[in-house]
Amino acid sequence: MSSNKPLISSSLEPAWRSAGLRYYAYNFALRQRFSHRVQKVSIDAGFTCPNVDGTVAKGGCTFCDNRSFSPSRRLPRAGILGQIDQSIARLRLRYKNCNHFLAYFQPASNTYAPVDVLRPLFETALAHPQVVGLAIGTRSDCVPDNVLDLLEELAERTYLSVEFGMQTIHNRSLEWMNRGHYHDSFLDAVQRSRGRGFEICAHAILGLPGENHADMLATARELARVDIDAVKLHNLYCVKNTKLAEQVAAGEVTLMGRNDYVRTLVDFLERVPPTMVVERISGDAPPDYFLGPSWCLDKQGVKTAIEGEFERRDSWQGKRYTLR
Ligand code: SF4
Numbered sequence: 001m002s003s004n005k006p007l008i009s010s011s012l013e014p015a016w017r018s019a020g021l022r023y024y025a026y027n028f029a030l031r032q033r034f035s036h037r038v039q040k041v042s043i044d045a046g047f048t049c050p051n052v053d054g055t056v057a058k059g060g061c062t063f064c065d066n067r068s069f070s071p072s073r074r075l076p077r078a079g080i081l082g083q084i085d086q087s088i089a090r091l092r093l094r095y096k097n098c099n100h101f102l103a104y105f106q107p108a109s110n111t112y113a114p115v116d117v118l119r120p121l122f123e124t125a126l127a128h129p130q131v132v133g134l135a136i137g138t139r140s141d142c143v144p145d146n147v148l149d150l151l152e153e154l155a156e157r158t159y160l161s162v163e164f165g166m167q168t169i170h171n172r173s174l175e176w177m178n179r180g181h182y183h184d185s186f187l188d189a190v191q192r193s194r195g196r197g198f199e200i201c202a203h204a205i206l207g208l209p210g211e212n213h214a215d216m217l218a219t220a221r222e223l224a225r226v227d228i229d230a231v232k233l234h235n236l237y238c239v240k241n242t243k244l245a246e247q248v249a250a251g252e253v254t255l256m257g258r259n260d261y262v263r264t265l266v267d268f269l270e271r272v273p274p275t276m277v278v279e280r281i282s283g284d285a286p287p288d289y290f291l292g293p294s295w296c297l298d299k300q301g302v303k304t305a306i307e308g309e310f311e312r313r314d315s316w317q318g319k320r321y322t323l324r
Contacts, residue, residue, distance in 0.1 A: 014274045014318075022310035023269050023317035026230070026279040033159065039095060040104040040135060041087035043080055045121050047108040050142065056180035061167075062243040063177065063205075063236065065289070066108075080124045088130060102159070103128065104135040111138040111147050118147065122154055133159030137203075140164050140189035141181050148192055155197035161230065161279075164189055166202040169222045170215055173208045178243075190226055201230035201279060206264050207256030208236055216264055220271040224321055231276055233268065234283025235261045238291040245291055258295040258305065266309045274318035281306055 015032060016024045030038040050056040052066045060066035078086065084103060091098060103125035111118060125131055134154065143151075143162075154160050166186045168174060174182055186202070193200050202223060206216050223231060235256045238244050247253040256264075265281060282302040284290065296302060310316060 022307055023278045026277055029277045037098045038100045039091050039098050040102045041084050042104050042106045043083050044107050045105055047110050047112050049109040051180040061177045061179055065239050065241050081128055084128050100132045101130050102133045102135050103131045106137050109139045109142045110136045112142045115146050115150050135161045137163040140185040143189050151198055152196035160198035161201050162198050163201040167205050168208055169219045173211055199229040202228050203232045205236050209253045220268040224272045230279050232280040237283055237296055239285045239289050255293045262305045262309050269317040270315055270320040273321050
C-alpha cells in the first residue's frame with residue numbers, strides 16, 4: 001500500500017489529542033495513514049558523507065562515529081533486499097503481526113551520489129513486497145535540484161520522508177560540532193524541497209554545549225516558523241571513538257541530565273505546531289557502543305517521564321505555539 005497523502009491531519013482538533021496523546025507521535029501518524037502498524041527497517045546502502053570524505057571537511061561531526069563509513073573502511077554489506085529481509089525477521093520477534101515497513105536509508109548521507117546511482121537503490125527497496133514507503137536521512141547540502149526531482153518523482157507513488165540533520169539553528173553550535181554547514185543551508189534545502197510531495201523532517205539535538213534554555217527554545221520557534229512536517233529530537237549523547245567522547249572524558253563537555261532534558265523537551269514541543277509529527281523524543285545507541293548519559297538507554301523511562309511532565313503541566317504539543 002502506498003500513496004502520497006501527507007501524514008498531517010487537517011482536523012482542527014488534532015486526532016492525536018482525541019486519542020489521549022500529549023504529542024503527535026510518529027507511530028500514531030503512521031497508523032492514521034496506513035491503518036495498521038508500520039515499522040522502519042534500517043538500510044545501509046554504503047554511502048559516505050561529504051563531512052567525512054574531505055569534500056566539505058574531514059573527521060565528521062564530533063558526536064558521529066563515522067569511521068564505519070569513511071571511504072577507506074567501507075565494507076560490503078548485504079544487498080538492499082537482503083538487509084530488508086534480515087531486519088524484518090528481527091522486528092518480527094517483537095512485532096509479530098507487523099507486515100508493513102518503511103525502508104529507512106539511515107547511516108551517513110543517503111543522497112550523496114549521482115541520481116543514476118540513487119535511483120536503483122531506492123527502487124530496489126520499494127520493490128520489496130512489504131515495503132510501503134521510504135525514509136531517507138541526509139544533509140541539507142546533499143540535495144541538488146536533480147536529486148530533489150528524483151525524490152519528488154518517488155513521492156508521487158509512495159510515502160517518502162526526507163530527514164535533514166539540522167541539529168540546531170545556532171551557527172556557533174554547528175561550528176562546535178564541525179557540521180560543515182550553517183543554518184542557511186538547512187533553510188535553502190527546505191525551501192527547495194517544499195511542495196514536492198514528500199515529508200520534510202528535521203533532526204534537532206538538545207543539550208549542545210554553549211546552548212542555554214532560551215537558545216534551545218529559539219530552535220523550536222524557528223522550526224515552527226519554517227513549518228516543516230516532522231521533527232526528531234534527542235539529547236546529545238556520546239558513543240565510543242568520537243571526538244565528543246574525548247571531550248566528555250576530559251571534562252570539557254557535560255551531558256544533559258534526564259530531568260533537564262525532559263523539561264526542555266516538553267518546553268520545546270509546546271512551541272511547535274500540533275500538526276508537526278514527532279518522530280523521536282529520545283536517542284540511544286547499541287549498548288556496546290554507547291558511553292552516556294546512561295539514562296537515555298531507558299527509552300521507556302524517558303517516554304514515561306515526558307508524558308508525566310506534560311500531565312503535570314496539563315499541557316500538550318503546540319500549547320504555546322503562536323502563528324507569526
Ligand atoms: S553529517 Fe551525519 S553522517 Fe556526516 S559526519 Fe555528521 S552526523 Fe555523521
